[in-house]
Amino acid sequence: MTDKAATSKGASNRRIDHFFSLPGARADRWRALHASARDWARRGRSDRAGVRALFDALGSYEGFFAYPGNKLLSSLRERIDGDQAEAAAALAQRISEAILTKSYKADATDWQSAEAAAEATPDLNTPTMARGMGRRPYFEMLVVAPGASTRGDSIIEQVRRLRRPEDAFIYEAVPVSSFEEAICAVILNPTIAAVTLYEGFFHEAQGEAPVLRDFLASAGYDAAHIAGDDLPLSLADVLKRIRPELDLYMLSDRHVEHIAGDPRAAGIRRVLYSVEELLELHLCVLEGISDRFRTPFFDNLKKYAMRPISTFHALPIARGKSVFKSDWIRDMGEFYGLNIFLAESSATTGGLDSLLEPTGNIKEAQEMAARAFGCDHVFFVTNGTSTSNKMVHQALVAPGDIVLLDRNCHKSHHYGLVLAGGQPLYIEAFPMTEYSMYGAVPLASIKKALLDLKAEGRLDRAKMVDLTNCTFDGHIYNTRRVMEECLAIKPDLIFLWDEAWFGFARWSPFLRPRTAMGAAEAIEKWMDDPASVEAYEAQQKELGKNPSAAKLLETRLIPDPRKIRLRVYQTNSTHKSMSSLRQGSMLLVKDIDFAGVEAQFHEAVFTHASTSPNQQLIASLDVARRQMELEGYGLVANAIEIALDIRKEVNAHPIISKYFKVLGADQMIPAEYRQTGFTDFLTPGVDWEDQVRSMHEDEFCLDPTRMTLVCGTAGFDGTQFKKMMADEYDIQFNKTSRNSVLLQSNINNTRSDVANLIRVLLEICNKIERELARGGENGRAAFAARVKSLMEDVPDLPNFSHFHEAYRWDAGKKTSEGDMRSAFYSAYYPEGCEYLPLDSPDVDQRLKKGPEMISANFVIPYPPGFPIMVPGQVITKETIDFMRKLDVKEIHGFERAKGLKLIRPDHAKDHVRK
Template sequence: MNEQTTGSHAHAKADERGRPGIGDYYSATQLRTDRWSALRDVAEELALHGTAGRKGQKMLAEADKLFAALAPIERYWAFPGATAFDYMGRLLEHRKIPDFTHAVRRAARALISGAYRRRSVMLTAEEAENEDFEDEVALSPDARSLGRPYFEVLIVDDLNEHQERWLRQSLLRARRPEDAFIYEPVVVPSLEDALIGILFNHNLQAVVVRPGLTLKSQNGVEILNKHLQDASEDEDVDAISPDEYGPETCRLVHKIRPELDTYLVTDRSAETIATLDLGGCRRVFYNQEDFLELHLNILRGVNSRFKTPFFTALKEYSKQPTGVFHAMPISRGKSITRSHWIQDMGAFYGPNIFLAETSATSGGLDSLLEPRGPIKKAQESAARAFGSKQTFFATNGTSTCNKIVVQALIRPGDIVLVDRDCHKSHHYGMVLAGASVVYMDSYPLHEHSMYGAVPTREIKHKLLELRAAGKLDRVRMILLTNCTFDGLIYNVERVMEECLAIKKDLVFLWDEAWFAFARFHPAFRQRTAMSAAGSLRRALRSPERTRLWDQQQEALKDAEDEDWLNTRLVAPPDARVRVYATQSTHKTLTSLRQGSMIHVHDQDFKGETEQAFHEAYMTHTSTSPNYQIIASLDVGRRQVELEGYEFVQRQIDSAMSLRKAIGTHPLLSKYFRVLTLADMIPAEYRESGVEAFYDARRGWTDTWDYWSSDEFVLDPSKVTLAVGGTGWDGDTFKTQILMDKHGIQINKTSRNSVLFMTNIGTTRSSIAYLIEVLVSIAKDLDDLLDDASKMERRSFEYRVKSLIEHVPPLPDFSRFHSAFRNGSTPEGDMRSAFFLAYDEDNCDYVDLDDALLARLKAGEELVSSSFIIPYPPGFPILVPGQVISPEILTFMRALDVSEIHGYRPDLGLRVFTPEALKEAAGAASGG
């Protein structure tokens, strides 16, 4: 990001009525919604009080200003549309206030409620009187589902008014009563307007590029031009020649929003078009005005994403009369409807969930373990949506997905480089697979009691250390968490390329449990495992990459490891791209609990891994999977392909609104602080120098170009709030204040912070409620301190100081004991340590007291026999076979969390006896 763009709107002031100025908005969509609401309010006042007098004239001037502010924005939307908007403009110009108020009121209400998506909204009073419809708010969900889904089509062509009217009428005539969907066209003249449109208008599902388009946009709205800056990053749009405008528009649309269908109308020869990169263009029309064919293709393209093979099959199955003679009494709801005691369950869930219950072995539906029908098609649709080569559904969470991938790829003795702070399922997966584990340390954030992510330099250092020891051939996999619970995101392509430069056949497992939504936003997408795998694979095939690799090999021919560490490494052209990602669909997208996916982009999957993967999948997947979870995965995929961009953008907008509210509220800022990029990511990992999404003095940092350069970025949808200033630790603030008093649920805390995660279901109302709650808490603290005695104040200040200043340092991974290591390199045999502890005679317990700390500082070696996992942070601080360092013991003694899994306060810390370690060392050495 260019630092000069930071705060470009920072000093835009609110208007006289206290409404935010343009610079207060992070999102153009929020700006549009609020401008319509403001225009409606002004129109209502004009209708009520009239235009006479000083106040009336002032209100008229405000209406003119708001209307003028909306004019350049509305060209990118089909509703209310240019004709209706011009009509309202004439009413305002001629001061026909009652008619103007009526039209604005109906337009604003239709926009807020979404009514325009289901019916034509009449804006004149005469038309409205003849309307026959129910109020949108009063419609039931069932009634809403009966309507045809609505979307908009962007047509890119520089047309005059007469030509545009003819084009719209031609598409209107192509409509048929049997069409499954309804759409309206949006016409823009230029390539740049097309790029703004696809990022601003979330209703768009298709783009039609026609021969008459121009290059440059004439809009002058700064918040819209932000979209253009984001879209054209890394692209020299000005260098495009006129004969390439159409093909380049298709390519850029596909690059920015690959889920959209594009269609090219051209007068160029087929031979010429065949040589060009058209992105994902679904069809080329050669200089013909066959509007019915275009119309049918548009509907067919949307329908391909709308289809839900398994959910549709499940609905059809539930309608069939069936006699149940297999092992599921609940199937068809029979065991419930015949019961005298569990009727409340049937009433609560309704009949459909039981009608859809069956067994895979009964032949009613497809099998998850051997999919050949609708489940197979649903997984293929998911692979298309998420950009993978293969996608597999899981009905028992990402914990199981992680174990499946590890078991499929790792053989006993293989070395795996693991993020020490990753989810506990990975650590247990290492035990099951018999991996030799090398733990890598993330950079610590001591003052916030949390870890960051593993620097690329640390990963390269471990690889080079193993290379020097002659063990590089045993290194099989690198396992990292992207994005972390706290929102830290890797530069995925850079990490993989630099590691492949050291060992060209490495396998990468990216745990993206909290990152399933990322595919559906242009900035996030480039940092996902599947997108980075595709990009890296294309890059490795380029002649330029071969040249760069040859040059670097020459430069590093006799280089020391330190030189390798200090060099941005280039992967060899023959490197194998082998990438897996596990995602908790249920955590960040629409799915029932435990619905997860495994995405695969592995060049060697078919030839090397497929059979082993199938066996691992069979090992960990139930033979009785929950069909409702599978159906929800299918429907969740449909949703994100059709409206994922809209929902993710709203999710980001919500988080940004929360940041701004806390950062600018004088009372909130006394006790709370949102942690910034600079707080979460040290400067050496932020090449751009960007420090915060929002700063009260400078405003928004509102471009995304630093996402392509910085080693780590922060997920803006996650808001970490420092609460040490309240005197409550994070766990107390979470349970006793937020949850018990105000009904606000969160997951993640640290000693002095809590994490608020927005998601695709977060609304502006929920953000407003959270802000209201935080203000209430701050007011209560103010009142408490105002009434406090001198000693009570001193006690409060001490608690705050202990949470903010006296924070125990976070310990690094110590090492595996020599009994579980082979040589001087750091990999450890955690499996043998894990099973050694099964014999109670091999273990003892020690108290976490001063005497134990003194023993450790004196050099005594004590070795953990268990996983020790405090919640929070939720990852092991000790694993079986790990030496307990004084730093780890100090950290454990300072923990004030409610749970420490693996630790028994009544007995102490479980460790191996000296005799057990001696026996294990003898077994490892062959003695």
Template sequence: MAKERAADKPSELTLADFFSATDARRDRWSRLEACAEAYGAGRGGSSDKLLGEIRTLLDGMEPLEHFWAYPGPALMHSLRDLLAGGDGAAFAGAVHRMKSTIFSGAYRRDPSAWVLEEETETSLADRLPPGLVDGTYKPYFELLTVAPEASRTNSSQRELRKLRRPEDPFTYEPVQASSFEDAMVAVIVNTNLQAVVIYDGFQYKSRHALSELGELIRRHVKISDDGMPSAYGLQLASAIKKVRPELDIYLVSERGVEEAATSEQSRLVRRVFYEIEELMELHLSIMAGVQERYATPFFDNLKKYAARPIGTFHALPVARGKSIFKSNWIKDMGQFYGANLFLAESSATTGGLDSLLDPAGNIKEAQDKAARAFGADKVFFGTNGTSTSNKIIVQAVCRPGDIVLIDRNCHKSHHYGLVLAGSQPLYVEAFPMVEYSMYGAVPLRTIKQALLTLKAEGNLDKVRMLDLTNCTFDGHMYNCRRVMEECLAIKPDLIFLWDEAWFGFARFSPFHRVRTAMGAAAALEEKFASEAYRAEYAEWKKSMGGKVGADLDAGNPALLETRLLPDPEKARIRVYQANSTHKSMSALRQGSMIFVKDQDFHEIEEQFHEAFYTHTSTSPNQQIIASLDLARRQMELEGYELVMSAIDLALDLRRQVNNHPLISKYFRILTPGEMVPREFRASGVEDYGRNGASWNKVVDAWHEDEFALDPTRLTIVTGRAGFDGTQFKGLLASKYDVQINKTSRNSILVQTNINNTRSDIAHLLKVLADVARDVDQRLKEAEPVEREAFAARVKSLMEDVPDLPNFSRFHDAFRDNVEAGTSQGHMRAAFFTAYRGEDCDHIKLNDPQIDERIRNGPPLVSANFVIPYPPGFPIMVPGQVIEADTITFMRKLDVKEIHGYDASLGLKLLKPESLGKRGKKSSPADL
């Protein structure tokens, strides 16, 4: 997308610059370099034509370059002078140096990058960041100052520049914006920004051509353009925080600073200053703000600990590494991992370290920093993966006998968590995608139906939690705000668990953030506290004839299609998010975080800690904890750039695969229109980019549609090339050194993340092209019988797919009320019944006895979880009555990995006489 739009209108700022400003900018410089080289060497035909193209490119690039400190307006002006002087070779050389510097980031550390060849460092020393003058490298960032153009505040900015000192921990360069729109564009495109200083008096409108990017700003950033520039400061702060909440914002005003400092919006500003009276304090505040995000309390202490001479007399022989480096046989372990790994190991929680189980020092501080970064009230680090984090939350929140609405396709850790808690799962079904042997997400209508049925039966008080995966493994993103809002209208104290294992990066994308649990919880918290919402609720209540909340007519089917609003006086925000930090950020394997935004956390805090103690090792891995600390630092300081780049790479890969004449013949990446049924896409968005929808429409869709598709999850259909998902995954790994996670019957899932580069995309495209070329060649040379066999294979994979089985019901022996309209049951009782071998039996999958019992009874009741990979969800759970569709699905499966099923033994079932012994005893006391 970036490449396509940048080439179309080089003189305008477009949404291409939003999705990956870095790549869009690089593409422009690459085009300029190619033209400059041709002009300098006298190649490429008419010099007038080349000059015209170069000038057009510069006209489009200069407005953009004003939003970066390097090369900035001064060097761009020098570049223009070289071009005007007619020295093509000098111009080409300057363009090459600037382009190379931008690509390599050398301006952060090389003083020569800031000058042209004929200039001297001495004459331009005041232009150089202090960290470059003395040759010492320091982390570099850029500071956005927003002030009226050519105003007296510019002099204060020059003074601020002079205050940078060699002893500062970081070095920065200022970037100037003189309007509200320019400031927002700078925040969007300049990924080097870490802080913003806002002065009084700037205008709203930009003098640059903003194209669709300006339209996005005007439509999606609420601003009151009343022609009063003095009022824009706090509004700009609010708009910036919507896009990049990690940035520090400082307000400098010559009037009303006391009022600004105490207003509701002042919470968005780190500090308010009165005009220019305390410039040094402003400079020091900027340093302190970045330092606060840069500091990694646990990692910093671990480095200090590793450098100390420690005598170890505890039970961890590898600590300090002596048992390894003195060994005659495992020295290669030390050589491979390096000394620091072992120097930083300890089983102690004193001497500068801290206890994960009872953090009071640097781990607690690291968790508090993570809470700020990810928008949570509290964060708990996990070193046993999110499988454990899920079980901690479920066990802490749920009690024996509680009803939990849960997507059956959730990760198995949720189901095991319910077994441990003794709660009753009420499985709510996701919409099926039979053609690809996968499920999507659970429709809101289905969730509301379950809650209203429970209400009608008098069981709503037993409902404790809604447990969903967001986004799903295949990329389906819930409208979390809408789901929680409508559920709270039915049950105002409902707790929500959103498993965002593969979605932690989403916090740092302004597009994805609205679809996250923490983002939605914060939005609802703000909404419920507003007078505007109270008025809206009062009007809605009147339109409902007062039948709202506890008085809702649960039997009224129209409620399923009605937008329900919760009572702001009763609704409680109780949201938990599990996050596999290691799956989308730079953390070591098994690094996980639990995010909490629960207004009533004090009610369950004790049992939460008990659950944490239950599942957390008393010997947690120090390196995993340190990596969680560092992952937070990276995402706060450069997450925006990395995530937006990952999105851009995904969009590029989608376009390249689906438009390539050969690759698309055998492979295709599924679009939003194919992955999300139309009934859940009120926007009508079919694809990303020009042909599927305008980007403004896509942004609207992400705010309002029931489901949206994460563009970084790319489902590549492989069946048309004759490969099932597992087979193609194996081919990629064994022959092409490409690794992926998930497959389905006829597809593979490819993810772009903050680790990927354009080289990775090129490699995957080449692999797909090579495979497509091989398939194409084989078919051209094949005999008719071989082509028929290939066609039959494709038909088998793409058309003869088994129906996906829904959850049936729990056996009556595990249900409180067999007449109930909902299917919840006591899974824990069934799970532990299977521990007694005499109560279980095995029947081979193809034994005719299975079909006989399905027809005539007694019912087949699963003794355990059965989870085939793919698709990776339990098609049987303990206590579930197995029906014909599940057996048919099992018999058609051609996967090798099925957890809970041994083909040599057959299905493990609970014996009918065992179920008879239980009768209807299923109360929590019997569990």
């Protein structure tokens, strides 16, 4: 499609859902072509123009995929132009089915015309699944070379001739001839796993240009925005920014030694002399894929399971004899299969390794995970991210250190500070009272807390900023801006980003910059740029010698790159968004000063990690890394497409939208934090340029894969709706609020899941309408009252009040941190505690006249799932009002029969820290 044609299409072609659906909707476009060709064959020549129009539309994208290739496309074009309706329909059907089922990855006949396929003889060098060999994993290699548009078939055949039966993998070439086409190809085609760059290709696509040209410009990926006079090295840099997992190779007829030594070639796996034998390139490509495919621990565990081993250690279930020889639990073995027992052991030798002190294949697996996630170190954790968070606190926070903490974060952070003795300085997230949930913490609140500490001379006590990214409900921080502005105030701050729900984002070029490691990488590059010092000094000159706190709050602060100690930790619930078994977690480290804390970090591992870690969990973490490095990009793109599809189908359906809706970014994030004015993914007139700009600039964005479905307008509270969907329709959700449930798309979801969800929602809506029709005026009034109680009569969300003075032994006047650890253990003395029933008049009396009520423990209602009371906190009227209005059954830390557990004020004074 030409630029002019693309422009004439208007904003419809630039919609966000259209962009994210481009790879996934390819099969839909082919099915549409097949259906049109089939109708043409039935009705006659008059429908040929429509078939040709659909075929031409495919032409804008098919050059970025190896299959079906020029030969089949040319054959299909000839059949259409030659009025061979039945033959065109047959070929379109065969191609469509091959793309849908991905059979072309294993069956060579899919690549041939019907005539050639009938005459073909088996060849192990083709993508055929050979009997007895098993299917070889398939991938595609992008070849960026001058003249590829005219000699593409020659390049493809040249690559095919390099294949050997002993190759572990099989691949096809995708030739393009320009910078722009190369970028479009790696964005559109998730099957591309390697890229070979020849010198001499063009900046811009010649002739027809894809409709993505505008996107490339808005994202800064077009040739005009790329600095440098060496186009191949510039392209290599951009490709690594888009998809860092790709293996890049460069063939040159110049001084390859000089190119290989260029700092810009750091992302290129191998530089080869182009006139040498191409078999070397072929072997390099296979080696690169093999390097990612290898799973050190899982591979060794499989070998271990196949060995005849006699076990005399304390794990009777190992080898499965106690299971399979039993008359009573044999069904367990039949259910799980033999391998899981053969792969069990409590030994750390004989080909296995120790998770606590890895020196072999676990160590190697963790190093490969560090490469994949873009960090310096990775620790595998088999007790979930709750343990990962506690490890970070244990290792880095000492008693008395101040940690800036979102009060609404996961309880593991609060308990981590109790264990470590750190003092939480709670900073409040913006409230979403209508939906009984909190958002994320505004940057202004974080800066103010740091500046208040500085004004009181206690900034040196601030050790860490601890935030959740993304939040349970999908709020994503501008991680780079948060870290840069905080480092401008205190250059050695440690950052802990709890990305339990966001680990998958590493494999999305749109979301990666908002991850902890993505932002840390960007800050590192900025620090190495001499312009960073200039920018800092220019701002210092503008601010003057002693800028006021108000001035600093309203300024986007630039840190001094010469003083920054970049210390970033990210915890990642691998099991929540990747193919890991439950409780599989990774702890990611990019800390310039890690050598100084490594010993205490290992002590934290010893403290919290099990000495009997589950081997299958470790193996699943290893395998999850392999999958994401080799196909994560496509899987994440599909998850985003699924989520946008759900949003569109729910909110646009004439019946479902009357009772349910998925909240947009404009409803989840206040306008003041969406500086670009971005509204929502599917708002008419909003396109992917707006989304890209929002991701770069806005303080908060919304993770598209997390969808808040409002059910209160259908008369259901969140808990009730979640239970009904699970019990009656076998559809499971995760989090609930008073009037909503959270849907999450992930790499496991398919379009069939979407169809089932929409079918069930429509069934529920039809049932509601039938009941309203039967109930008459009284029924409608009762339904309206129920909706009003859920959607309007909602309790105000209580903010954190303050710690009791007994636990603020050295706190300042402007900040609210406290010694939560002392308060926590004060509650261990029964004589120092009391209980007050929630509805007791004594509670109201104490609120009015005192003495203050001091919480003895954490009180966490589900929903909303955050602690409304923490040990040592003074309980206020707002908190009591909120608890009295709650109609949830699950409140951790609160026994209704006994009431609120409080620390007696005189007991608190007796335990003041000296």
